[in-house]
Amino acid sequence: MPTVIDLPFARPKLVSADRVIPYLRRIDASRWYSNGGPLCVDFQAKLAAFWGLEPESVALTPNATIGITLALNAHGIKPGLQCLMPSWTFVASAAAVTAAHLLPRFVDVRPDTWCPDPAYVEQLAKSPDVGAILIVVPFGAPIDLDVWDAVASRTGKPVIIDAAAAFDTLRHGGPMTVPNCTTVVSLHATKVFGVGEGGAVLSRDTELAERVRILSRFGFNGSREAQYRGGNAKISEYTAAVGLAALDEWSDARADWQAAGALYQKALPSAISDALWLGQSWVTSTLSIRWPGLASDLAGALARKGVGSVAWWGEGCHVQRAYADCQADPLPVTRQLGQSVLGLPFMRDMTGQDVGRVNAVLIEEWEKVCGV
Numbered sequence: 001m002p003t004v005i006d007l008p009f010a011r012p013k014l015v016s017a018d019r020v021i022p023y024l025r026r027i028d029a030s031r032w033y034s035n036g037g038p039l040c041v042d043f044q045a046k047l048a049a050f051w052g053l054e055p056e057s058v059a060l061t062p063n064a065t066i067g068i069t070l071a072l073n074a075h076g077i078k079p080g081l082q083c084l085m086p087s088w089t090f091v092a093s094a095a096a097v098t099a100a101h102l103l104p105r106f107v108d109v110r111p112d113t114w115c116p117d118p119a120y121v122e123q124l125a126k127s128p129d130v131g132a133i134l135i136v137v138p139f140g141a142p143i144d145l146d147v148w149d150a151v152a153s154r155t156g157k158p159v160i161i162d163a164a165a166a167f168d169t170l171r172h173g174g175p176m177t178v179p180n181c182t183t184v185v186s187l188h189a190t191k192v193f194g195v196g197e198g199g200a201v202l203s204r205d206t207e208l209a210e211r212v213r214i215l216s217r218f219g220f221n222g223s224r225e226a227q228y229r230g231g232n233a234k235i236s237e238y239t240a241a242v243g244l245a246a247l248d249e250w251s252d253a254r255a256d257w258q259a260a261g262a263l264y265q266k267a268l269p270s271a272i273s274d275a276l277w278l279g280q281s282w283v284t285s286t287l288s289i290r291w292p293g294l295a296s297d298l299a300g301a302l303a304r305k306g307v308g309s310v311a312w313w314g315e316g317c318h319v320q321r322a323y324a325d326c327q328a329d330p331l332p333v334t335r336q337l338g339q340s341v342l343g344l345p346f347m348r349d350m351t352g353q354d355v356g357r358v359n360a361v362l363i364e365e366w367e368k369v370c371g372v
């Protein structure tokens with residue numbers, strides 16, 4: 001008999017309507033609904049300050065997927081060239097590269113960083129077939145971005161950082177500083193700072209950020225004559241209203257996420273808590289575990305107790321039908337991670353009882369796999 005899943009793997013909780021209403025009243029008063037209105041300008045400036053950037057360094061987009069595509073477009077990469085990227089990522093990364101008229105070429109990741117090896121990527125990037133490189137910040141965990149700035153400057157090939165889950169990791173004074181490489185953050189409901197749908201392109205090169213903004217408003221730059229072949233990727237004042245209200249309560253939200261992680265950590269033996277993809281200096285909205293056995297076995301054991309789980313990145317992009325014909329290296333680490341990494345229930349308002357249910361299964365199943 002199938003068990004009902006009564007503890008889901010995620011239960012997003014965005015800012016409440018009550019907190020948004022004052023901002024909605026401002027929209028009523030201004031009668032300005034989109035096209036870089038006052039709330040959008042304010043949201044952009046506040047996000048920029050949060051990440052330690054100038055307001056002109058942030059371009060808001062409808063989501064991170066479109067943001068990555070526009071970032072690639074803004075770099076003017078010739079269509080049809082390859083984009084080196086990990087297969088070990090959410091499929092949105094490959095979708096964004098494809099939408100930019102580039103060909104994903106999948107490389108493996110290192111087992112410690114869940115990121116491609118910089119020296120190897122640099123070697124491949126010397127080929128004239130390669131137009132760009134996309135590097136993913138894995139589930140918000142800080143990576144060395146200086147090394148990717150160096151690869152970009154030595155090869156002359158743009159490196160785009162898919163930092164979709166790294167809203168907090170990139171905070172001003174946080175564990176990872178916004179690099180010179182163009183960087184994209186997601187503000188989706190399932191991410192740590194959600195506005196429903198939203199994204200931001202971050203660039204220390206304000207001309208590049210401006211090009212993203214121009215591309216997101218039909219290629220207009222001060223007149224009604226299109227200067228570039230852009231589209232419509234603006235955000236409305238309603239999205240900015242939710243974002244501004246969410247920023248007002250961000251420190252509370254962050255504390256909730258941190259508390260949820262701490263609940264897991266303090267109740268688990270260290271062997272198991274060391275396997276959690278969790279850090280002390282950053283928060284994100286997912287909690288994956290590197291399971292010593294098969295992720296599917298753990299998922300089954302959790303489900304029998306009514307606990308949900310999710311393989312956030314599945315077994316990578318290269319196994320998915322839409323991308324199966326893309327060029328790919330041998331990907332042994334990606335394959336291994338795909339079979340062993342599982343996302344556990346994680347939400348802002350997790351109770352000790354919720355976490356206790358998950359941990360009981362983790363401890364019992366760990367014993368079966370590892371015998372201790």
Ligand SMILES: *Cc1c(COP(=O)(O)O)cnc(C)c1O
Pocket residue numbers: 063064065066089090092093136162164165185186187188198199
């Ligand atoms: C969430 C996510 C995306 C897509 O972000 P959207 O804002 O939903 O488009 C892209 N890449 C990674 C690694 C993600 O986690």
